[in-house]
Amino acid sequence: MNAIVGKFESVVNAKAASVCFHCGQSIKGDLVEEKVGSQLQAFCCTGCSAATLWINEAGLSDYYDLRTEQAPQANADNVDLAAWDHPDTLAKHARICNQDNSYHEMIISVKGMHCAACAWLIDRALSKQKGVGEISVNAVTGRLHLRWQQDVSPLSTLVTCLQRLGYRAFLTRGSELEQSRSKEKKQLLLRIGLAALVAMQTMMFAEALYLDTSNAMPTETRDMFRWLCFITATPVVFFSGMPFIRGMLNELRQKTFGMDFLAASSILLAYFGSLYQTVIGGQHVWYDAAVMFVLFLLVARFLEYRTKQIAYEQSDALARAQPYLANVIREDKQMAIPVDQLKLEDILCINPGESVAADGALLSDAAAFDESLLTGEARPVLKNQGDFVFAGSIGSLQSARLRVTKVGRDTELSQLLFRVESAQLKKSGVVHYAETIARYFVLGILLITALVFLYWQQFDSTRAFEISLAVLVVSCPCALALALPAAFASAQSALAKIGVLSFNNDGLVNLAKVDTFIFDKTGTLTQGKMTRVDEHYYVEDSAYALAIACALEKSSLHPLASAFTEASSLPVKNALVIPAMGIQGDIHGRQYRIGRADFACHKTDDGRLWLGDGEQAWASFSIQDTVRSDAKETVTTLLREGLQVHIASGDAQCKVATLANTLGIANFSARQSPEQKQAYLKNLQSQHHIVAMVGDGINDALVLASADISIAMGAGAAIAQRSADMLICGERLDRIVQARNIAIKTQKIIRQNLQWALLYNAVSIPVTAMGLIHPGFAALGMVSSSLLVSINALRVRNVQVSP
Amino acid sequence: MNALFVLIPVSIVFLLIAIGIFIWAIRSNQFENLESAALDILTSEKNELGSKPKPSDAD
Numbered sequence: 001m002n003a004i005v006g007k008f009e010s011v012v013n014a015k016a017a018s019v020c021f022h023c024g025q026s027i028k029g030d031l032v033e034e035k036v037g038s039q040l041q042a043f044c045c046t047g048c049s050a051a052t053l054w055i056n057e058a059g060l061s062d063y064y065d066l067r068t069e070q071a072p073q074a075n076a077d078n079v080d081l082a083a084w085d086h087p088d089t090l091a092k093h094a095r096i097c098n099q100d101n102s103y104h105e106m107i108i109s110v111k112g113m114h115c116a117a118c119a120w121l122i123d124r125a126l127s128k129q130k131g132v133g134e135i136s137v138n139a140v141t142g143r144l145h146l147r148w149q150q151d152v153s154p155l156s157t158l159v160t161c162l163q164r165l166g167y168r169a170f171l172t173r174g175s176e177l178e179q180s181r182s183k184e185k186k187q188l189l190l191r192i193g194l195a196a197l198v199a200m201q202t203m204m205f206a207e208a209l210y211l212d213t214s215n216a217m218p219t220e221t222r223d224m225f226r227w228l229c230f231i232t233a234t235p236v237v238f239f240s241g242m243p244f245i246r247g248m249l250n251e252l253r254q255k256t257f258g259m260d261f262l263a264a265s266s267i268l269l270a271y272f273g274s275l276y277q278t279v280i281g282g283q284h285v286w287y288d289a290a291v292m293f294v295l296f297l298l299v300a301r302f303l304e305y306r307t308k309q310i311a312y313e314q315s316d317a318l319a320r321a322q323p324y325l326a327n328v329i330r331e332d333k334q335m336a337i338p339v340d341q342l343k344l345e346d347i348l349c350i351n352p353g354e355s356v357a358a359d360g361a362l363l364s365d366a367a368a369f370d371e372s373l374l375t376g377e378a379r380p381v382l383k384n385q386g387d388f389v390f391a392g393s394i395g396s397l398q399s400a401r402l403r404v405t406k407v408g409r410d411t412e413l414s415q416l417l418f419r420v421e422s423a424q425l426k427k428s429g430v431v432h433y434a435e436t437i438a439r440y441f442v443l444g445i446l447l448i449t450a451l452v453f454l455y456w457q458q459f460d461s462t463r464a465f466e467i468s469l470a471v472l473v474v475s476c477p478c479a480l481a482l483a484l485p486a487a488f489a490s491a492q493s494a495l496a497k498i499g500v501l502s503f504n505n506d507g508l509v510n511l512a513k514v515d516t517f518i519f520d521k522t523g524t525l526t527q528g529k530m531t532r533v534d535e536h537y538y539v540e541d542s543a544y545a546l547a548i549a550c551a552l553e554k555s556s557l558h559p560l561a562s563a564f565t566e567a568s569s570l571p572v573k574n575a576l577v578i579p580a581m582g583i584q585g586d587i588h589g590r591q592y593r594i595g596r597a598d599f600a601c602h603k604t605d606d607g608r609l610w611l612g613d614g615e616q617a618w619a620s621f622s623i624q625d626t627v628r629s630d631a632k633e634t635v636t637t638l639l640r641e642g643l644q645v646h647i648a649s650g651d652a653q654c655k656v657a658t659l660a661n662t663l664g665i666a667n668f669s670a671r672q673s674p675e676q677k678q679a680y681l682k683n684l685q686s687q688h689h690i691v692a693m694v695g696d697g698i699n700d701a702l703v704l705a706s707a708d709i710s711i712a713m714g715a716g717a718a719i720a721q722r723s724a725d726m727l728i729c730g731e732r733l734d735r736i737v738q739a740r741n742i743a744i745k746t747q748k749i750i751r752q753n754l755q756w757a758l759l760y761n762a763v764s765i766p767v768t769a770m771g772l773i774h775p776g777f778a779a780l781g782m783v784s785s786s787l788l789v790s791i792n793a794l795r796v797r798n799v800q801v802s803p
Numbered sequence: 804m805n806a807l808f809v810l811i812p813v814s815i816v817f818l819l820i821a822i823g824i825f826i827w828a829i830r831s832n833q834f835e836n837l838e839s840a841a842l843d844i845l846t847s848e849k850n851e852l853g854s855k856p857k858p859s860d861a862d
Binding site: 136138145182186189190193194197198201204221228232 | 807811814815818821822825826829830832834835
């Protein structure tokens, strides 16, 4: 590349230009140079250089030292943000602050935050603005909690500040949902904190009782300690343990016995059993077992809750899939209005890069739209006047006007969403086996206890209660109740560490059993980015030809242009984009064309990209979507482990075939609509395969929702992520293999835990029922069994993963 | 023995204080953002030297 560039004096020095100082992307087109501190740095665009200058001026240059990931590319384009100040926006998404009513409060979803340094930068940058109160930024969930004075500094200026730094702000789905989430989290934290603090105190008091091995303690002192334990255990059981008790009541109302029944019944049994012993001055109390159990279960539940919450927030779908505001022309004026106020026959303006808010008929002569989210087709589709354009597609090349024909629930996108949601509902009852086991177990134990009681009643009625209580306590299904949540929580955190977020445990269970993988092509196996794979030059000076091509493509927003990233500063005059044909422009007084063969050099169109002067061919390029670097390895590993791998893509036959060939995949199908993909999957399922689907686009959402386990790529469409069981955050396909290993390991550990719990009970129950075990030792046995299960669950994290 | 009648109430008072602090911490959003706080210490020195936000350079 440097050789080409060096040939032309006019081309800016591109030595340092390989990557942008701010965003770290390779620089295409002209580079921008700016003095940062004492050094001259190169930037890919004025947006990035402005962002860096601004960061420096604001005294925030520490950001560049602190960050661990590159910044998002800043955008210099002026986007009209007036809509953020729209009273309607504020009414719906912000609320007046409780403490000081001159402040508004709002949660904004920010895209482009990669690491804690981003959060730090946003925090500092916004707090420098006038009228900004409290800010909290969470890089993990991508949430910005903002408190500001609208009349001092309108929301739009704050959002402008974010955009200038390269972040994109989105409205969240609604403040109430966010508020209730945060409240729920605080409540759970409070329960855990209280349980931990008070449980320690309870155990301290219980310790005194345990240490009295020779029964030397006066009865009054013993009873005092027992009542102290009772007082401290009570809030733990009834406040911290409330979720389990409430869950048990729900289960009872539905006449089932599930996990919550198990957990709550063991907590309550230990508690009330101890209370009874305290009152009658019996042999033993187990308050410490009750509180410890509450604490263990709560921690397992919190870990699970947290991972899930992060997963949901990161993929908060609707805010990003559908634009909230649309530009319409009413009374000859262009204005931004909320999408739900769009009416039929409105005139909608779509600028390049904006997504379409409603279905409509094209009014402009011709325009191209990127429908990749809907159809999977990577290249923009050309639409002529009168053609229908669908909501969710993205304007490309030039701005266009539409006459709105369908709004809201009627749009194709909403219909697709609706189908996805109903498919999700149908995907029911996958993993309930633990609950089934639990149900039989609880019933069995109750039955056994009753029998033991009756038996002892006849032989030695004085010991009947003590022994049946010991049976209940020793069998206390804690180990069983903990076996799954502990393993799942541990697996969730192991997955989160490699950037895989799991939305539900069913997916985790199924992933271990999968025997068939279906991959989408664009954006999943490939990066969705264009590169040149094959180029031919028909003139001597190939470098000059390439420079022309780059210069021409620079004036286009077409996705193909991203294949021409070399810096070139040849001046292009009269550049004109001719949709579906190519681009033409004058360089040094001569007209050049790049595009289809018939347009560029009077040859027959062969799917390649040609450069010519209208008559003679100068060069031809073959442009392909780059295959992800780890795709081959991932597919090979999966195949080696005896799994079937399929490709189902919406793209053209020849492209899918080429890719399948490269990756060694025998089964593929091309030109698939979402429904066809679903049928393809259903067909495999009907042959008793357990199928995993990996996809990224809106067109994959339906098939993702129907798969046994669905994995969405993080960079893909929000709707795809919403219908998936798992989300891969980074751009790494090999995470699938690792996630599968973790799932298999989890499965193994769950099985071990269940086996242990059953074995323990099989041994301990008969022994206790014979009256050989003291209830005190029964409680000890139960607690150590629970501990063993919890510790075993931690081993899930030992699965070897590459960094 | 008499020591117990002093020490137990004292331990309970400490417990209540700890619970009180924990509740305050939750109420005042101390657990909301655990990531960027770790970076503050790395930059605190510079902030004191001059780039600390003053009302005058707010715009």
